Every structure is written in C-alpha cells, then in structure tokens.
Amino acid sequence: MKPETFTLEMNDGASIIARHYSKPGALRLFITHGNGFAVDGYRIFWEPLLADFDVVLYDMRNHGLNPSAGGDGHHYRQFSQDITTIYEGVTQRIGKAESIGIFHSMSSRSAMKNAVELGSPFDKLVLFDPPSVPPRGHALYEAMQSFEIKLINWATSRRDRFASPDELEAEYSAARASSKWLPQARADMAKAVLQPDPEGGFRLSCQRELEAVIYLQALSLDLWPSAEQLKVPALLVGADPDGDGAPPTGPANRALAQEGGYTYHGMKGTGHLLQIEQPERCRDVLYDFIAGR
Template sequence: MQLETFEVEMNDGAPTVIRHHAKPGALRLYISHGNGFAVDGYRVFWELLLDDFDVVLFDMRNHGMNPATGADGHHYEQMARDLTTVHEKVEARLGASKTVGVFHSMTSRAAMKNAVELGCPYDGLVLYDPPSVPPRDHPLFDAMRGFELKLVSWAVERPDRFSLPDELEKIYSEARASAKWLPQARADMAKAVLKQDDDGYNLSCQRELEASIYLAALTLNLWPSASELAVPTKLIGADPEGRGGPPTGPANCALAKEGGYDYLGMEGVGHLLQIEKPEACREALYEFVGTL
C-alpha cells in the first residue's frame, strides 16, 4: 500500500495537502472532516478502508496539515468550491476514477452546497451527520439554532495553546461531548488538530474561524432534497431521537423523511459517530458503495 503526499492549489491560491493511499483499480474515496477537526483524527474509521479502496485524505482550508490562510475564503461558499477543485486536481494527477465523497459535519454541508449549486463532481456521497439546519418555520429550527450558538460560544473560549498534545487529549477524555470517542481517537485527534511552534502547540484552526463556521450554519438556507444533490447519497445521522446527543440527529432524521434520502439513523451515537462506532460507520459505507 503506497502513500503519496502532495499539494494542490485552490482557485484562490490556498494550498491543500493531499495524502493518497493507492490501491490501483479500486473505487476512490475522498475523505474529509468536521469543523475544528482534522482527517487524521478519524484514523480509527478510515484506516481499515485502505485494504479495499483507493483513498484520498485531505483537510479543509485552515485545518490539520494545511497552512493557515486566514479569514479570506473561510466560508461555506469557498469550501464548496474547494471540493470541486480538490477533485479536479487530484483526478488530473492520479487519473480519472469512479469516486465517492465521504464527508463529516461541516464538509458534508459543503458537499451539499457544492452539489446543489455547482454540480457534484463525485459519483456518490456518504454524508455523516451534517449540521442540517431546517427552515425558520420548522419545529426543529430552534433546537438547531441553540446548538450552533452554544458551539459559537464554546469555540471562542476554548483553550488554544498547549505544551503537549497530551493536554488536549486529556480535555477530550474529560469532556461530555467526546466521552463516547474511542480512546485511540482522542489521542489521534489531539495530534491532528495541533501544530507545533517555538512556544508549544496551537490549534491548526484558529478558534475564531471555527466559531464563524458554526454561526454560518444558521444562514446557509440549505435544506435540500436528495434529488437536488443529483448523485446517489447516503445520509448517516446521529441518534434520531437525540438520546443523550445533539439535535443534529433528529434534524437529519427529519431531513431524510422530508427530502427522500437513503438514510441511516444510528442509535446511541453522537455527532462524532465515525470515531465512536467506526465499525458500524464502515459497514454502512460498504453497503452503500455496493449499490453504485
């Protein structure tokens, strides 16, 4: 299994680091992450996919391995464009292949926007618990609005400098929101979202930029039907009843019913379902790609 790392440039000049785990002839998966996180933190989910798929891993701008490029372009409109650019430039380098976008949270929403407004470049999408905010008159709007506003407040006040990644891992271990993460995922994520400098480690995604994406979720006006995405799509949500988890679960359940999605609501999981129950999340992915 060969790993190749290279950079591609977005249309505004921002560089994106690509990690390609080659499996010639296999279905190509493009995998990315949620707001404030980084794709290497999802290793417990994607590592076992390397045996069967040609895998492209990448962080979104201002996240993970990518250099900081500031607030210019740090919004859903640009991130939607980035998904097309990544696909075009990677396919140009590696050769055309059948592709599926495997995205979580923020990147899932960017993929929805991309598909509706630009035309999805992928042959299929697997969207893990996008923060789907319904229209203002929807009965679940207030719950999702409150959820996003709490995240805005949390993000701008979160610790952003650490002596070692172990300190952030300890925070993940003690926080209620990450209590269900696998222990290995806590360690992986702490390393993945931090960059080292002369004074220690700091968050790759500046906390104010993270907060801006939570706030932007409330103004996207994006509640598309499955047919609007125009490619086969699997929507996989957190607990549909919201039992001990975020309102993203019930919101995605509602979106699936109203929008006609191929949908799985995973009982007993929270928003980071891929690193809480990676095996079940992989099983859902395998089942979906088997239909393409």
C-alpha cells in the same frame, strides 16, 4: 503503506495538502472531516478502508496539515468550490476513477452546497451527520439554532495553546461531548488538530475564531436540499435521532431524510462524531451503500 503526498492550489491561492493511498483499479474514496477537526483524527474509521479502496485524504482549508490561508476564504461558498478544485487536482495528478466523497459535519454541508450549486464531481456522496439547519418556522429550527449558538460560545472561549498533544487528549477524555469517542481517537485527534507554535508548544491548526464563524454561518446558509437536488446518489448517516443526550443533528437529519427523500441511516447510540465513536458500524453502512443493499 506510505501515501503519495502533494499540494493543491485553490482558486484563491490557498494550499491544500492531499495524500493518496493507491490501490489501482479500486473504487476511490475522498475522505475529509468536520469543523475544527482534521482527517487524521478519524484514522480508526478510514485506516481499515485502505485494504479495499483507493483512498484520498485531505484536510479542509485552515485545518490539520494545511498552512494557514487566513479568514477571507473561510466560508461555505469557498469550501464548496474547494471540493471541486481538490477533485480536479487529484484527478489530474493520479488519473480518473469512480469516486465517492465521504464527508462529515461541516464538510458534509459543503458537499451538499457543492452538489446543488456547482454539480458534484463525485459519483456518490456519503454525508455523516451534517449540521442540517431547517428553514425558520420548522419544528426543529430552534433546537438547531440553540445548538449552533452553544458551539459558537464554546469555540470562542476554548483553550488554543498546549504544551503537548497529551494535554488536549486529556481534555477530550474529561469532556462530556467527547466521552463516546474511542480512546485511540482522542489521541489521534489531539495530534491531528495541533501544529507547532513558533512561540513554543502547540496551537490549534484551525484558529478558534475561524471555527466559531462556521457555526454562525450554519444559521444563514439556507441549505435544506432534497436528495433529488444533489443530482447524485447520496447516503445520509445521522447521529442517534432518539437517544438521551444525543445532539439535535440526529432529529434534524432524520427530518431532512423524511422530507427530502434520502437514503438514510440513523445510528443509534451515537453522537455527532459517530465515525470515531462507532467506526466499524460506520464502515458497515458505507459498504452496504456501495453494494446497493
């Protein structure tokens, strides 16, 4: 199945490429990704959904297929505005339908900010492991602070040029952080996050300094909303909250769910990239939420 592809203009002039896999009359899913990644890297999660849903895929600005928009708009305030602009642009293009926004990590936080401050355009939200940083003084604040600082340091020093996607795939295969990713996802993600470099070879689509600044912004976002504040039904799906070596996002999202009254599923045995570690289980949770189970 080939999608319809079109370009949407954001309110600051940035361009976002959207792809629509049409299934007339079906529930519509808008699907995007986390910081430094790209939606095609999540293919093993979303591709089976095409059989049952009308699906819109897009990369966040400065990621994936999108042209570079520079650093001026690379922040959570703009990301949250982009969500509404993208929804409205897609709806104008292909018509209105009942829609669920499916987000991961950075885009989950953007969707939460969008819902609280602008009013979500979606009928429901599914939030996969947002890097939920609790308020200062919370028992889990320091763990999340340390997590984000480690990611800042990693991002600013990461390799950003490659002779081919195979080199990045090999790095994913060797790294502990991506050891739980399914092998196909490592190959998909390596292709998805790279663009041809005019000087030869390939470069990261999302500049590493821009990736780092989002990790830094997570610490000052002041976003720990209750489910009621989102004003739309939302499912919070977190990484394993108890597993050895699991990221602190797992316990943080369990705490957010308990304190904020969310419909919540903590997925045992998973890390932060749970959609490409356990895609079938993630889809099962999505189907259950849609069915009200």
